[in-house]
Amino acid sequence: MERTRAIRARGITKTFGEVVALGGVDLDVPAGHVHGLVGPNGAGKTTLLGLLLGLAVADEGDLEILGTPVGRALSVPDGVAGFVDGPGLYPTLTARQNLAAVASLRGHDAAGVDDALDQVGLADVGGDRVGGFSLGMRQRLGLAAALLTGPRLLVLDEPANGLDPAGKRHVHRVVAGLAAAGTAVIFSSHRMDDLAALCSEVTLLAGGRVVFSGPVGKLAAESGDLDYRVLTSDPERARQVAARTPGLRCVPADDRRQPDADLLLVRGPVPSLDDLVVRLVGAGVAVRELAPVVSPLESAFLALTGEDDR
Amino acid sequence: MTATTASVAVPGARPAPLGRGYRFELVKLLSQWRVRLLVLACWVAPAGFVAVVSRQGSLPTDTVFGRWMHATGWAGSLVVLAFACGWVLPLLTALVAGDAFAAEDRLGTWRHLLVTVRSPRRIFAAKALASLTVIVLLVAGLTASGIAGGLVSVGNRPLVGLDGHLLAPSDAAVTVLLAWAYVLAPTLAFAAVGLLGSVALGRSPMGLLVPALLAFVLQVAQLLPLPVPVRLALPSSGFLAWRGLFTAPAQHGPLLLGLGVDLAWAVVATALAYRLFLRRDFTDLTFDGSGRGAVVAGALPLAVLLLVSGAAVATLTPARGTGVERVDLQRSLAGAFAHLYRLQTRQLGRPAVTEAQLRSTASCDKGGSRVLDAGPGNDWRCVVTWHLPGAGAAVGTALYQLDVAADGRYVADGDGPKEVNGYFSVRTPDGDAPNPLWQLDGTVDLLASTPKG
Structure with missing residues (x-):
C-alpha cells in the first residue's frame, strides 16, 4: 500500500544570527501518521514546526508539504493547520467568536464551529470569554481552531501542556481520529507518555540536529541498560544477592534518585533482572516492588541527547 | 507500506x-x-x-x-x-x-x-x-x-x-x-x-x-x-x-x-x-x-x-519670524471690532450700521517704544478708531489690551471708554446681555504678511 507523504524535508537549515536553530534536518511524515518531535529546550523543535506552518523559510534545504515545495514564508498549502508557541487566542472574544474568526479568515463556513467545540469537549463553554479559560482549555480550543479547516497536516506545539486527564483524553481521541482519517499529525512534547500513546514514529532533536528518527519502539530500544528500583523485605541481603547476579550491578546510593535507604538500585539487561528475581526468591527475600527509575523512552531521550547524568 | x-x-x-x-x-x-x-x-x-x-x-x-x-x-x-x-x-x-x-x-x-x-x-x-x-x-x-x-x-x-x-x-x-x-x-x-x-x-x-x-x-x-x-x-x-x-x-x-x-x-x-x-x-x-x-x-x-x-x-510662503506682525494684528482687531460693534448696535436697538460705514482702524504697540512691535506677548496695547454713523467726521476710539499667543490667537480686553467696552454686560430692551466688545477673541493669520525691515 502506498501512502502519500505529508512532509518531506531534506537538509533543512535555519539560523538566527550566530545561532544554528536547525542544522541539516531530514524529516518524513506520511499521511495518516502521528509523528512526535522531542528534544531538550532549544533543540529546534519550535523552529521546525514554525517552518512547517510557513512562518519562516529555511536558509538551506528542501521542504515539501502535502506535495508542494515551500519556497517562501506563509506559502504552505491550505491543508496545513496548527499552532506554535501557544494556540493564539483572543481573551476578550468568546470561544465561539475565536473559532468563527478563524473559519471566516480561512474561507470556511462558521457552521463547523460548534462541531469543533464538541470534538474537544468545550461545547458547553462556547459562549464564554477565553480570558477566563484555563491553560488546558485554551490548548483544546487551539486544537479546535485547527480542526475547523479540515487539515491534511496538523502541526501542534506542546498540545498537552496544562491538560487534565479528561482534556488529554479529548486531545488523544481527536488526534487519533484525524490520523485514522488520513491526516498527518506532527507534534512536539516533553511528555514521553503522550509520545508512547499517540505516535507511530518519533524524531529526536538535539542542538538543531536529528539524533534519532524512527518508530517509537526502536527509540525505546536505544535506551540501553535501564536503572531499576528494587524494594524487598531484606535490603541488605538483596544487595548481596544483586552483587552476585551476572550482568547486573548495583548503582551507588544517590540521594536524588534513591531517597529511600531501603531501596536497591540496579542496572542491567532484562534477563539479568529476571535472574535477580529468581535468586532473591530462592534466598527467601520477598520482592515488593520492581520498576524502572525512568521509562525506556525517557531513558533513550536522556542517553541520545547527552543529558543522562548517570 | x-x-x-x-x-x-x-x-x-x-x-x-x-x-x-x-x-x-x-x-x-x-x-x-x-x-x-x-x-x-x-x-x-x-x-x-x-x-x-x-x-x-x-x-x-x-x-x-x-x-x-x-x-x-x-x-x-x-x-x-x-x-x-x-x-x-x-x-x-x-x-x-x-x-x-x-x-x-x-x-x-x-x-x-x-x-x-x-x-x-x-x-x-x-x-x-x-x-x-x-x-x-x-x-x-x-x-x-x-x-x-x-x-x-x-x-x-x-x-x-x-x-x-x-x-x-x-x-x-x-x-x-x-x-x-x-x-x-x-x-x-x-x-x-x-x-x-x-x-x-x-x-x-x-x-x-x-x-x-x-x-x-x-x-x-x-x-x-x-x-x-x-x-x-x-x-x-x-x-x-x-x-x-x-x-x-x-x-x-x-x-x-x-x-x-x-x-x-x-x-x-x-x-x-x-x-x-x-x-x-x-x-x-x-x-x-x-x-x-x-x-x-x-x-x-x-x-x-x-x-x-x-x-x-x-x-x-513669505512667512518669517513668529508671524505675529503689527500690521496683521491691527487689521484683525479693527475687523473684529467692526463686526462686533454691529452686533452691539443690534443688541442695543440702535439703527443698523455696516462695517463699511464704521471704517474702523487699529493702531497697536507692543511694550512701548523700546520693544519691537512683533511677536506674541501680553503687552500689546491697541487703539481702535471708527467713524460714528450719522455724526459727520466724528470718530470714536476704544482701548484694548491684547494677549497674543504664539499660535496667533489673541484675547483683546476692553480698556474703555466704558460706554463701549468698559462693562461686561449691556442693557438691551430684553434685559442685560453680554457686551460683545468688552472682551473679544481674534486670530492673526501667521502667513498673512512678511515682517517689515
Whole structure:
C-alpha cells in the first residue's frame, strides 16, 4: 500500500544570527501518521514546526508539504493547520467568536464551529470569554481552531501542556481520529507518555540536529541498560544477592534518585533482572516492588541527547 | 507500506480576504473594554459637558468660542473641539492605533494570526483600517455629542466667528462640521505615529504612549515663539489651523499647509510602520520587533520629514519670524471690532450700521517704544478708531489690551471708554446681555504678511 507523504524535508537549515536553530534536518511524515518531535529546550523543535506552518523559510534545504515545495514564508498549502508557541487566542472574544474568526479568515463556513467545540469537549463553554479559560482549555480550543479547516497536516506545539486527564483524553481521541482519517499529525512534547500513546514514529532533536528518527519502539530500544528500583523485605541481603547476579550491578546510593535507604538500585539487561528475581526468591527475600527509575523512552531521550547524568 | 511523494500537489496558500481581516480586527478592537468605554465616553460625555457648562454663569473664556456658549449651541461643540485638539484626540489615537500591533505581542498571537491570514501585508492593512475606523467613530461621537448637547441646551442660533462676523445657523452648522472633518487630518497623522510606535516598540508600553508623548512635546513647542515655517511644519499645526475656518475670508494658507503636513506625516509614518512590520521575523519567539534599530528607523525619517516640511513652508510662503506682525494684528482687531460693534448696535436697538460705514482702524504697540512691535506677548496695547454713523467726521476710539499667543490667537480686553467696552454686560430692551466688545477673541493669520525691515 502506498501512502502519500505529508512532509518531506531534506537538509533543512535555519539560523538566527550566530545561532544554528536547525542544522541539516531530514524529516518524513506520511499521511495518516502521528509523528512526535522531542528534544531538550532549544533543540529546534519550535523552529521546525514554525517552518512547517510557513512562518519562516529555511536558509538551506528542501521542504515539501502535502506535495508542494515551500519556497517562501506563509506559502504552505491550505491543508496545513496548527499552532506554535501557544494556540493564539483572543481573551476578550468568546470561544465561539475565536473559532468563527478563524473559519471566516480561512474561507470556511462558521457552521463547523460548534462541531469543533464538541470534538474537544468545550461545547458547553462556547459562549464564554477565553480570558477566563484555563491553560488546558485554551490548548483544546487551539486544537479546535485547527480542526475547523479540515487539515491534511496538523502541526501542534506542546498540545498537552496544562491538560487534565479528561482534556488529554479529548486531545488523544481527536488526534487519533484525524490520523485514522488520513491526516498527518506532527507534534512536539516533553511528555514521553503522550509520545508512547499517540505516535507511530518519533524524531529526536538535539542542538538543531536529528539524533534519532524512527518508530517509537526502536527509540525505546536505544535506551540501553535501564536503572531499576528494587524494594524487598531484606535490603541488605538483596544487595548481596544483586552483587552476585551476572550482568547486573548495583548503582551507588544517590540521594536524588534513591531517597529511600531501603531501596536497591540496579542496572542491567532484562534477563539479568529476571535472574535477580529468581535468586532473591530462592534466598527467601520477598520482592515488593520492581520498576524502572525512568521509562525506556525517557531513558533513550536522556542517553541520545547527552543529558543522562548517570 | 511505502512512502512516496504525493503526485498531486495541493493549491498554494490563499491569503485571507482583506475585508474579512478588517472585520476581524474591528471585532477584536470593539471587544476590548477600553475601546468600548472610549466609544461610550465620546458619544455621551461632550453632550453632558456642553449642557452643564452652558447653564453655568462662568464660561470657559480661555478656550476659543467659550464666551459664546450662552449665545449659541454651536459654540459648545467648538469648545469641545478646541479641548479635544489639545489632549483628547492624541490620546484616542494612542489608545487605539498605539496598541494595534503591541496587543498581539502581549497576547502572543502573532504566529496564529500569520498562519490564519497568511499575508503580513493584509494584516497590516486590516489593522490600520480597523484602527482608523474606530478613531473616526470616536471623532464622530465627539462631534455629534457636542453639537447635540449645544443645540438641545442653548439652541440653533447664529455663531460669532473668530473675527467677530456672524455666521447664520446653517453656515455655522456647515463650518462646525467642516472643522471637525478637518481635524481628522492631524488625528490621522497622530494615528499613523501610533501605528509606528506600536510596531517599532513591540510589547513595550512606550509604544502606546508615543502619540500622547508627541502631543505633549508639540504642545510645549507650540507655546514657544517658534519661526512660522517650523510651527506650521509640526503635525499638530492642524489642531490649531481649523480656527481659520471661522474668519471671513477663511485663513486658507495655514489650513492648506496644515492639511498637507498632516497628510505627509500620516503617509510617511504609515509607510515606515509598514516597512518595519514586513521586516520583522516572527519565528524568533524572543524578539518582538523592538530595539534601537527599529526606533531609529522610525524616528529618524520623521525628523527628516519635519526638516523637509519646514524648508518647504519657508520656500513656498513669505512667512518669517513668529508671524505675529503689527500690521496683521491691527487689521484683525479693527475687523473684529467692526463686526462686533454691529452686533452691539443690534443688541442695543440702535439703527443698523455696516462695517463699511464704521471704517474702523487699529493702531497697536507692543511694550512701548523700546520693544519691537512683533511677536506674541501680553503687552500689546491697541487703539481702535471708527467713524460714528450719522455724526459727520466724528470718530470714536476704544482701548484694548491684547494677549497674543504664539499660535496667533489673541484675547483683546476692553480698556474703555466704558460706554463701549468698559462693562461686561449691556442693557438691551430684553434685559442685560453680554457686551460683545468688552472682551473679544481674534486670530492673526501667521502667513498673512512678511515682517517689515
